[in-house]
Amino acid sequence: MTAAIELTGITKRFPGVIANDNVNLTVEQGEIHAICGENGAGKSTLMKILYGMQPADEGVMKVSGEVVEFSSPTDAIERGIGMVHQHFMLADQLTVLENVILGSEPTLSGGRIDFKGAETHLREVGAAYGLDVDPNDLVESLEVGEQQRVEIIKVLYRGAKILILDEPTAVLVPQEVEELFKNLRELKADGATIIFIDHKLQEVLEIADRITVIRRGKTIDTVNAADVNAGDLAELMVGSELPTPDTSDSTVTDVPGLVVKGLTVMGPYGRPVVDNVSVTVHKGEIVGIAGIEGNGQTELVDAIIGTAEPTAGSITLLGADITDVSVRDRREGGLGYVPQDRHREGLLLDAPLWENAALGHQTSAPYARGMWIDRDGARKQTQDIREEFDVRTPNVEVAARALSGGNLQKFVIGREIMQDPDVLVVNQPTWGVDASAAAAIRQALLDLATGGAAVICISQDLDELMEISDRFAALNQGQLSAPVPAQGLTVEHIGLMLGGAHDMAEAAL
Amino acid sequence: MIALEKRPQPSRGWVLATPILAVVLTMVFGGILFSALGKNPIETIRTIFLDPLFSEFAFYYRPQLLVKGAPLVLIAIGLSFGFRAGVWNIGAEGQYIVGAICGAATGLALYPAETRLIFPLMVLAGALGGLAWAMIPGILRVKFGTNEILVSLMLVYVAEQLLASMALGLLRNPEGMGFPGSRNLGQWPAAANGELIAGSGMHWGVVAALIAVIFAYITLSRHIFGFQVRLSGQSPRAASFAGFNPARLVLICMGISGALAGLAGLFEVAGPAGQISIDFNVGYGFTAIIVAFLGRLHPVGILLAGGLMALTYIGGEIAQSNLGLPGAAIQLLQGMLLFFLLALDVMTNYRVRFGSKVAA
Numbered sequence: 001m002t003a004a005i006e007l008t009g010i011t012k013r014f015p016g017v018i019a020n021d022n023v024n025l026t027v028e029q030g031e032i033h034a035i036c037g038e039n040g041a042g043k044s045t046l047m048k049i050l051y052g053m054q055p056a057d058e059g060v061m062k063v064s065g066e067v068v069e070f071s072s073p074t075d076a077i078e079r080g081i082g083m084v085h086q087h088f089m090l091a092d093q094l095t096v097l098e099n100v101i102l103g104s105e106p107t108l109s110g111g112r113i114d115f116k117g118a119e120t121h122l123r124e125v126g127a128a129y130g131l132d133v134d135p136n137d138l139v140e141s142l143e144v145g146e147q148q149r150v151e152i153i154k155v156l157y158r159g160a161k162i163l164i165l166d167e168p169t170a171v172l173v174p175q176e177v178e179e180l181f182k183n184l185r186e187l188k189a190d191g192a193t194i195i196f197i198d199h200k201l202q203e204v205l206e207i208a209d210r211i212t213v214i215r216r217g218k219t220i221d222t223v224n225a226a227d228v229n230a231g232d233l234a235e236l237m238v239g240s241e242l243p244t245p246d247t248s249d250s251t252v253t254d255v256p257g258l259v260v261k262g263l264t265v266m267g268p269y270g271r272p273v274v275d276n277v278s279v280t281v282h283k284g285e286i287v288g289i290a291g292i293e294g295n296g297q298t299e300l301v302d303a304i305i306g307t308a309e310p311t312a313g314s315i316t317l318l319g320a321d322i323t324d325v326s327v328r329d330r331r332e333g334g335l336g337y338v339p340q341d342r343h344r345e346g347l348l349l350d351a352p353l354w355e356n357a358a359l360g361h362q363t364s365a366p367y368a369r370g371m372w373i374d375r376d377g378a379r380k381q382t383q384d385i386r387e388e389f390d391v392r393t394p395n396v397e398v399a400a401r402a403l404s405g406g407n408l409q410k411f412v413i414g415r416e417i418m419q420d421p422d423v424l425v426v427n428q429p430t431w432g433v434d435a436s437a438a439a440a441i442r443q444a445l446l447d448l449a450t451g452g453a454a455v456i457c458i459s460q461d462l463d464e465l466m467e468i469s470d471r472f473a474a475l476n477q478g479q480l481s482a483p484v485p486a487q488g489l490t491v492e493h494i495g496l497m498l499g500g501a502h503d504m505a506e507a508a509l
Numbered sequence: 510m511i512a513l514e515k516r517p518q519p520s521r522g523w524v525l526a527t528p529i530l531a532v533v534l535t536m537v538f539g540g541i542l543f544s545a546l547g548k549n550p551i552e553t554i555r556t557i558f559l560d561p562l563f564s565e566f567a568f569y570y571r572p573q574l575l576v577k578g579a580p581l582v583l584i585a586i587g588l589s590f591g592f593r594a595g596v597w598n599i600g601a602e603g604q605y606i607v608g609a610i611c612g613a614a615t616g617l618a619l620y621p622a623e624t625r626l627i628f629p630l631m632v633l634a635g636a637l638g639g640l641a642w643a644m645i646p647g648i649l650r651v652k653f654g655t656n657e658i659l660v661s662l663m664l665v666y667v668a669e670q671l672l673a674s675m676a677l678g679l680l681r682n683p684e685g686m687g688f689p690g691s692r693n694l695g696q697w698p699a700a701a702n703g704e705l706i707a708g709s710g711m712h713w714g715v716v717a718a719l720i721a722v723i724f725a726y727i728t729l730s731r732h733i734f735g736f737q738v739r740l741s742g743q744s745p746r747a748a749s750f751a752g753f754n755p756a757r758l759v760l761i762c763m764g765i766s767g768a769l770a771g772l773a774g775l776f777e778v779a780g781p782a783g784q785i786s787i788d789f790n791v792g793y794g795f796t797a798i799i800v801a802f803l804g805r806l807h808p809v810g811i812l813l814a815g816g817l818m819a820l821t822y823i824g825g826e827i828a829q830s831n832l833g834l835p836g837a838a839i840q841l842l843q844g845m846l847l848f849f850l851l852a853l854d855v856m857t858n859y860r861v862r863f864g865s866k867v868a869a
Contacts, residue, residue, distance in 0.1 A: 307749050328752035337750065345750050348743045355740065360751035362736055373736050 002065035004029045004162050004193040005050065010059035012045050019045040020056070021217040027162075029064075032184060032194045034208035034225070036201075037237060038293050038460050042217040043197050047164050050195075051083045052076040063162075082160030084151045086167045092140035096133050097122055100154045125156050130186040145176030149183065162193045169203055181207050199237070199293055201230040201499065213237055231495030234292060238462045238498070251284035252470050256316070257454025258304070258335075258423045263313035265299045265478075273299045275478035276313070281423065281454040286445065287483055288469030289458045290498060296478035297458050298340065301427050304456075305337045306330050318422055331360060336421030338412055340428045340458075342405075346412045349401040353393060354382040356400045357415050364419070381418065389414035390440065406437035413441050423454045430464060442468050462494060474498050513859040523857040528803050528810070531849040532817070538849075539842045548832055556832060557824030557842070570823050572710025576781050577822045579714040580605070580773035582815035584797035586721040587769030589806040591762035593729075594738045595745065598763055600646065600661030601770040602794025603668035604639040608771020609778035610675050611638025613691060613785045616700040617680060620692065627699040631775055632713075639771015640764050642668065647763030651756040657763070669790065676787045695783035702780035714776030718815075721769060725808040738762065770794060792840075796822075799847040818843065 005027040012020040019042045027033045035043050048054045050061065052070030061068050063079045070076050073083070090099050097119055106114040106121075122135050131149050139147060148168060155163055165184075169177045184194055184207060198204050204211055205225055212222040213236040220236050258281045267273035274296045281287045291297055302308035304315060306327040314323045322330050331337075337360070339345035347356050358367040358378050366377035382396040389410045393403055400408060409430070416424055429445065430438035446468055449455050458475075459465050465472060466486055473483040474497035481497045536558070540550030561570040584601045591598045598604075612635030619627055646660035680691040694700045705711045729735035741748035741758055749755060773793065782789055800818050804810030825839030 305750060306752075326752065326754065327749065328754065331752045339750055344744065345746050348740050348747055350743060351740060355736070358736065359740065359747065362733055362751065368733055371733050372731050373733055375731070 002029070003027060003062070004064060005195070006062040006065075007046075007050070008060045008062075010046065010049060010056045010061070012042075012049060012054065012056050018217050020049070023059070023214065023217070023219050025212055025219065026222070027193060027195055028210075029193055030188060030191055031209040032188055032196055032207055034196045034198060034204040034211045035214060036199060036204055036211050036233065037214035038199060041214045041237075043214055044166065046214070047083070047166060047195070047197060050076070051081060051164060077158055077160065080159060080161040081164065082155030082158060082162070083164040084148070084155055084166065084168060086170055088147050088151055090139045090147060090150060092138075094139060095135065096137050096139060096142075096150050096153075097135035099139055099150060100135075100157050104158060122153065122157060125153060129153075129156060129183070129190055129192075131156075131183055143176070145172055145179055148172070148176075148180065152183070152187075156187075156192075161191070162195070163187070164195045164197070166197050167199075168196070169198060169200065177203065201233045201292065204233065205230065230499035231492070234498040235462075235491060235495045237292065238290065238460050250470060251450045251452070253282050253284045253452070255283040256280050257283045257285075257318060258425075258456060259314075259316040260304065261314045261316075263300070263303055263315065264311050265296075265303050265308055266311050267299065272311075273478050274303060274310070277475075277478070277480040278313075279456075279473060279480060279483060281456050283422070283452050283454050284449055285470045286449045286455040286457055286468050288465035288472045288486065289456065289475055289480070290460065290462055290465055290472070290494070291458075291475035292498065293460065295475045297427065297475055299478075300475070300480075301337075301340070301425055301458060304425055305335065328363070332364065334422035336416035336419060336424040338416055338424070338426040338429060340431065342408055342412050347400045347408060350399050352397045353386075353400055353403075353411070354379045354396045356411070357382040357385060357396075359415075361415070361419050385411060385414040385418050388418065389444065406433040409433045410437055410441060413444055417444055417448050421448075421453055423456070424448060426455065426457045428459055429457060430459070430461065438464075472497075512862045513855070514862050515859055516857075520857050520860075523853075524805065527850060527853040527857065528805065528814070531803070531846055531853055534849045534853075535842060535846045538845055542838065542841065543834070546834070546838060548834060553828055553832060553834060556828045557821055557839075559824075560827050561820055561823040564827075570827070572704075572708060573823050574816065574819050575710035575715045576712070576819075578815045578819035579712070579718040580777055580793045581797050581800045581818050582718040582812055583714065583721055583773040583776075584766075584770045584794055585800035585804065585811045585815060586718070586725045586808060587766035588797055588801045589725065589804070589808070589811060590729075590738055590765050592801055593742045593806050594758055594762050595742045596647075596759050596762040597658045598643060598646070598661050598766045599658050599798065600643070600663075600665045600668075600794070601766060601797055602790060602792065603661070603665035604642045604767040604770035605774035605777075605794045606665075606668040606672050606790050607642040607774070608635040608639035608768075609774030609782075609789060610672060610680070610785060611635055611641075611771070612775030613694060613778045614675075614680060616694060616697075616779070617691060620697065620700075623699050625699070628702070628779070631700060631779060632772065635771045635775025636768040637771070639774060640768040642771070643763045643767020644760070647760045647767075651759055657759075665794070672785070672789060673787050676785050676789070680785050682784075689787055691785040693783045694779045700779055702776050712776065712780045714773065714780060717772055717776060718812075722808045722812050725811075729808070734761065770797075796843060799843060799850075802847060803850055818846075821846075 003026045007023060007025040010020050010023040023046055037043050049056045052073045052075050068079060100122055101118045106118050108114045119135050126133060131153050133146060133149050133153060139150065168180060172180060188194060196208060208225045210222055211225055213220040215237060260277060260279050263274055263277045264272050265274035277300060279287060299308055303310045314321060317330065317333050317335055320333065322333065343349060348359060361367050366374060366381045368374055379396055385391060386393060386396065391411045391414065392407050413429065426445065429441050433441065442464060445455055445457065457468065469486040471483040472486040472489060474481045476498065536554050540554055543553040544550045561567065561574065584605065588598060588601055612631040615634035616627055616631045642664060645664060646657040649655040649660055650657045676689045676691065682690060682692045702713050729739060737753045737758060741753050778785060778789065796818055800811055800814045804814035821839065821843055828834040829836055
């Protein structure tokens with residue numbers, strides 16, 4: 001049988017990054033095929049290419065055996081491909097029917113819209129696929145799950161046989177997920193082909209027939225869902241060839257730098273997103289925390305730096321309780337921070353580099369003298385960061401926007417390290433950074449710990465964590481496994497930790 | 510087909526060119542408006558923009574430039590702090606009124622004493638009055654997350670009612686034959702904000718405006734607070750990770766703009782206006798918003814923009830009396846200026862592409 005979709009050698013470059021690097025994907029007729037990978041792995045770009053929203057730089061796309069080239073989603077729709085976006089594109093004030101026909105209204109003579117015919121067709125589509133929605137309901141009166149169903153019907157109504165669902169479960173509560181899965185199985189039974197993008201392992205295993213894992217823009221493997229477990233998938237997603245940590249010159253002391261005890265942060269829906277997390281990072285030590293995206297990393301870091309308020313637990317910095325202390329005071333107390341999203345959280349893209357260097361340290365020397373900004377001091381410090389961390393920039397006056405991602409990351413890391421922090425919190429230190437810059441950044445973190453700082457590093461890159469960590473822990477649904485020495489950890493063991501099977505992981509030791 | 514394409518970096522040339530282009534476009538469309546009103550467009554434009562400076566009566570109008578420009582610049586400087594930090598105080602008009610009421614009331618409470626302390630006391634009271642009025646939207650936003658745009662704007666109308674009630678009641682001149690309005694402060698040397706150099710239009714408000722410009726320039730470029738103001742407007746999220754305190758920033762920005770607006774009100778009531786009256790406020794607080802944006806929120810730019818707006822006020826008055834132009838046409842002209850400025854601002858971040866859409 002011809003495959004529904006066959007992508008060969010798809011490559012897509014953006015300035016500074018390769019979003020898709022020689023990606024191959026085969027989706028058979030009538031299967032539910034999950035595309036799995038971390039945020040930023042290149043799933044969305046691949047789907048945008050398939051849906052005609054962006055052209056690929058290289059590669060061949062075949063739909064039902066025929067080579068196609070899409071220049072817009074209209075072309076994709078004509079080929080029977082439909083996409084359900086993660087964020088719904090519905091007009092709240094219109095009815096379900098009006099939303100469904102919006103943009104492709106069936107007309108009678110004289111330009112009148114054929115609402116009757118459309119409604120009949122809509123009911124037929126709904127009945128055929130077991131999707132139950134009243135065409136005359138206002139969209140704003142619908143639950144999120146129902147709105148999603150409207151999006152799916154909208155796509156089917158236009159004749160799609162191949163559905164792309166972009167992280168459809170991200171907006172749903174558990175019962176709605178069950179409902180969605182039921183609908184998807186019915187669609188499949190009726191002959192539809194479904195491409196399902198997700199990074200939640202359990203869901204993927206439950207719904208998909210086959211799973212293709214993408215990591216850093218490359219297809220890693222395509223597996224049968226029946227043949228793998230969550231641990232296997234986690235390994236595929238974050239990488240598995242583990243370098244042996246070099247602990248010959250371990251500098252770990254028994255002086256606690258950062259102590260987190262019983263920390264709990266509530267998320268939306270009144271669920272804890274950080275659930276009773278405890279960890280101690282000693283001076284001279286790097287503790288690596290791994291975890292699939294969306295398991296509480298961001299919230300944990302926010303609580304430590306002070307931008308999120310924990311509902312329970314305590315944070316101690318060098319023996320001082322900082323649980324209720326402002327971000328400013330934490331910073332001045334010796335806490336450094338490298339955010340995950342440097343563009344949004346760590347930099348002001350339109351401000352000159354030297355002002356960016358002062359960001360977060362604006363009240364401390366050499367950036368300030370008393371209440372005044374020390375412009376000369378700041379410029380000199382920025383110059384030092386530039387030289388010390390090999391930040392490629394013409395000078396320190398250019399706007400941060402002008403620098404490449406790797407250079408900016410070296411700059412942000414350098415900015416924190418040059419301030420000589422006692423404790424450094426780093427989230428995804430080498431995300432979107434080329435190999436040589438990544439190596440330099442890891443070395444800088446190791447040097448910082450050697451110099452006596454306590455470092456807590458959160459990363460999705462297991463190789464990276466194994467390379468630099470003294471101890472290793474994994475976050476799963478807001479819970480942190482007990483940190484274990486990184487040396488001697490096996491891939492299997494890490495997979496269990498990532499999958500949340502903490503007890504089994506401990507037993508396996 | 511015309512498409513807008515985002516520039517990789519905001520264009521520096523356009524940042525400087527937009528205010529000038531906005532003025533030119535305002536003149537063109539103002540001219541069309543004036544001819545629709547049956548006036549000679551060239552003559553009207555000349556009357557508004559050039560006569561105050563170069564006509565045979567310019568000796569009278571030029572000092573007026575300072576008199577009108579000072580409150581605009583003073584208020585706009587205050588607003589620029591908030592606007593840079595993303596704090597939208599739209600109610601400077603109300604803070605201006607309350608500053609004038611508080612300052613005048615402080616003076617009048619001591620009438621008819623003759624001591625040099627009275628005027629400084631009034632200045633202090635004016636600033637505090639404006640500050641207090643601005644704290645209402647500030648505190649409401651910080652404590653309850655209300656929208657400071659709406660609250661500050663609505664407080665303008667409250668302040669106007671307060672002004673009317675003061676002019677008719679508490680502050681009414683007991684020797685004023687029952688006419689609304691307070692005593693004339695200008696006729697009471699201890700409280701008067703008179704001309705510092707006769708015939709120049711120079712009064713303490715002008716001095717204060719110039720000091721405010723210098724103060725703002727130094728604060729924004731050198732002080733830690735100015736650094737926080739500039740940067741938190743650019744990226745609130747990065748600012749919170751950097752340890753800026755957003756609540757404090759809101760209150761300080763509100764406080765500065767309120768205090769400066771209050772000062773402007775006091776200098777006006779004790780000087781050019783002379784008394785608290787029902788029609789004391791003439792819209793400086795709103796026009797200052799245009800001045801702040803026209804001046805690109807930069808102190809020096811605001812100084813120039815304040816001069817330009819003062820020109821349209823004076824030129825507008827000349828056009829009203831000499832050409833019979835309706836007063837609303839002048840306000841329309843001022844509004845047009847802001848409209849064109851904001852519209853043209855698109856050009857600093859986008860460039861226009863003609864022809865078919867480029868295959869991305």
